[in-house]
Amino acid sequence: GENVEQHPSTLSVQEGDSAVIKCTYSDSASNYFPWYKQELGKRPQLIIDIRSNVGEKKDQRIAVTLNKTAKHFSLHITETQPEDSAVYFCAASGGQAGTALIFGKGTTLSVSS
Amino acid sequence: GAVVSQHPSRVICKSGTSVKIECRSLDFQATTMFWYRQFPKKSLMLMATSNEGSKATYEQGVEKDKFLINHASLTLSTLTVTSAHPEDSSFYICSAIGRLRAYEQYFGPGTRLTVT
Numbered sequence: 298g299e300n301v302e303q304h305p306s307t308l309s310v311q312e313g314d315s316a317v318i319k320c321t322y323s324d325s326a327s328n329y330f331p332w333y334k335q336e337l338g339k340r341p342q343l344i345i346d347i348r349s350n351v352g353e354k355k356d357q358r359i360a361v362t363l364n365k366t367a368k369h370f371s372l373h374i375t376e377t378q379p380e381d382s383a384v385y386f387c388a389a390s391g392g393q394a395g396t397a398l399i400f401g402k403g404t405t406l407s408v409s410s
Numbered sequence: 411g412a413v414v415s416q417h418p419s420r421v422i423c424k425s426g427t428s429v430k431i432e433c434r435s436l437d438f439q440a441t442t443m444f445w446y447r448q449f450p451k452k453s454l455m456l457m458a459t460s461n462e463g464s465k466a467t468y469e470q471g472v473e474k475d476k477f478l479i480n481h482a483s484l485t486l487s488t489l490t491v492t493s494a495h496p497e498d499s500s501f502y503i504c505s506a507i508g509r510l511r512a513y514e515q516y517f518g519p520g521t522r523l524t525v526t
Contacts, residue, residue: 329513331514331515338501338520338522339519339520340503340517340518340519340520341454341503341517343514346513346514348513386453386454390513395441395442395507395512395513397444397456397459398444398454398456398505398515399456400453400454400455401453402452402453403452403453
């Protein structure tokens with residue numbers, strides 16, 4: 298089955314800096330790659346996602362890149378703000394629509410002002 | 411749109427009792443629902459996949475007789491933790507997929523279960 302690796306497990310940056318989180322996946326059939334932000338005790342919140350027919354997607358300060366050949370995808374957050382501090386999870390699902398998400402282990406991002 | 415609710419949000423039960431958690435899609439029909447559990451400072455681990463009207467598919471290592479899943483309608487799935495033990499204490503989160511956007515999962519707010 299699918300296996301998703303995520304790095305780093307913790308990331309500390311200064312306000313205004315960029316943050317990059319990387320994930321790799323094992324199943325070449327995976328074709329949907331969302332990123333979630335989760336605050337303590339709350340549900341995961343989708344912040345951006347990418348399908349396998351696209352190499353990059355951007356939404357204001359957040360971007361995701363996908364390299365299907367290498368089977369890795371990355372989250373880029375620019376101009377970080379203290380409110381970006383949270384746990385971020387990457388995930389992958391594939392095959393057919395409606396299949397389960399397999400999550401990475403998460404990255405705790407701390408943005409200090 | 412695309413709201414998923416869970417009930418209860420928190421529950422404390424005694425060891426040996428059973429607890430039922432409900433997951434509802436409020437404004438769409440959920441073709442598939444998923445149940446995850448999350449231990450403190452850990453990731454979401456898929457427990458089972460539930461399709462309306464059929465038996466749930468459990469992930470390896472998840473006891474189907476302990477975690478009973480019922481998906482009786484297109485808007486409701488339930489997870490019953492039977493004979494709960496302290497090690498079952500966790501954050502349980504459901505998610506649902508609708509017909510229109512079959513890739514995007516909508517998560518419920520989660521249920522914090524504490525077994526004493």
